[in-house]
Amino acid sequence: MIRLKLHIEIAIATVLIAVYTLPALAQFIGNSPGRSLQKAPPVRFVYPEQVHISAGKPAAVALHFRVAEGMHVNSHTPREDFLIPTTFSIPAGEGVRLESASYPVGSDISLPSAPKMKINVYSDEFTVEARMMAAPGNHLVKGVLHFQACNETQCLPPQTITAAVDVVAK
């Protein structure tokens, strides 16, 4: 009886130790050697994941975006004609219509090499107020943010990201 009890204790101890050592083995088995060579996206949609609005009435939804550290995107009103503004849209046919979008006021910055050239940008976090009108029901809205990002010395091509929001309209 004592022997059986001892064997059970040994088995439990072994299992517990094995469970705690598995993460160490998993690190070795995994195929992620270190940091990725891929650049992080310059802008990403942060929240909300879901909103509840009244069906058939325009409702304001605050969409929060984050700009990667060290980078900026042109604001909706970038000051120079040749710069591409940040815009938000909702494709047709998603059960939700974008009535209007309000953009925050950006910050004026200038490049170190061109102190006289002012550009109006968003950096860190910014919020777009989207007034949406939805038919009754659940709608997975894939809004589109179009922007063009730079840092102080170089620019990336214009690109879009999806702001996916579950809109529940009752």
Place this chain on the structure above:
Amino acid sequence: MIVLFAVLFILAIFAWAGWANWEYRQQAAKREAATMAASSGFAADPDTGTVVFHSALTGKPAPDFTLKNLQDQPVSLASYRGKAVMINFWATWCAPCKVETPWLVELRNKYAPQGFELLGVSSQGDDVTPKDKTAWDKDKVDIAKFAQQEKLPYPVLLGGDGISKPYGGVEDLPTSFFVNRKGVVVAAVMGLTSQSELERDIQKALQD
């Protein structure tokens, strides 16, 4: 005794897993460093110690290309053999590109008598493709307007995205490649640098 042996055995496995993980990461880091050395990336300049852009094309023949200019005429890199050439990837929506444009105009005019030419290769970005005629035409109008405003004395070529891949996948703008008279890339820069640095690379292309 058996319990002690079992515990020691498990701990030995744990220690071995930790060592193996460390060893794997060391080898992976070495492989990554070798890959970076063979491809484009940033590295410390051996002379100055500052971090500079290194292109995998440096020391190799510049990939040939033919693009159309604003007058819709084909222009090929090969037609400039015997001249030093700066291939400057830029875009109208790129503020740093606009900053360096006056420098490029000045340097091109200064070194043209010595057999130097600059090719301004416009990169529209993912937004604009030839299939989207409206956007493509608008982009051409914007480029022509910019070229006129800045009084660009050098050829402006359209459709730079089409030759991005052989040049290492140019995404960040501005990016420039300096090609000597024999058609070999002798230097490359990515991002806004300085007029003096651009001039140094032009002189390098003229000398080699």
